[in-house]
Amino acid sequence: MxxxxxxxxxxxxxxxxxxxxxxxxxxxxxxxxxxxxxxxxxxxxxxxxxxxxxxxxxxxxxxxxxEGMVSEQSGDQGLYAPWSWWPLVLAFGCALAFVAMAVGWWVMVPAVIVAVIGLVGWVFEFSTGRFSH
Missing domain, CATH: 1.10.287 (Helix Hairpins)
Structure with missing residues (x-):
């Protein structure tokens, strides 16, 4: 790095x-x-x-x-949510924000709400059990 x-x-x-x-x-x-x-x-x-x-x-x-070898990097590289729907919600909120720039600024309010819901849902998707808030 x-x-x-x-x-x-x-x-x-x-x-x-x-x-x-x-x-x-x-x-x-x-x-x-x-x-x-x-x-x-x-x-x-x-x-x-x-x-x-x-x-x-x-x-x-x-x-x-x-002298690093490729085999040293084998295995898991991170934690990913393969079946998560939250990125789709976040993308819809961002797309709605871009529509707001073309249609009218009043559309930005629901766009921000949807984007924040998608972002919070994606960030806290694995916050369950001992890590729940």
Whole structure:
């Protein structure tokens, strides 16, 4: 994960530097370019820090070493819900949100409600028994 975090950290630092220079050159009066470049830096740095946290949590992977073997990665790779309907509900809410941009902003209210229900249902799908809330 060290390589992945560097892949996103370098553009994040670059966009942060460019945003500061751009802000000074435009006297921070330009209301689109400076925030957009700053957001690009924030998104890249957010992904870089996420990969760094994963590296600390999971340690070194076989693909991070030169002598790593493919057979070291055999077995389960995570917990997935193969028969879950919640992603469909979330996708419907997001599609409804895109329809709201074309039809009218009043459609955004039910879109957000459906999307939040889908997201909460998907996140807490396995919260049963000892882990229930």
């Amino acid at each position: 060290k390589t992945e975090s560097r892949i996103f950290f370098i553009p994040g630092a670059f966009f942060l530097l460019v945003a500061i220079v751009y802000g000074f050159l435009t006297h921070f009066q330009e209301l689109v370019g400076f925030p957009a470049i700053l957001l690009s830096a924030a998104f890249a740095l957010m992904i870089a820090f996420y990969f760094r946290m994963l590296e600390k949590r999971h340690g070194e992977r076989p693909e991070d070493r030169d």
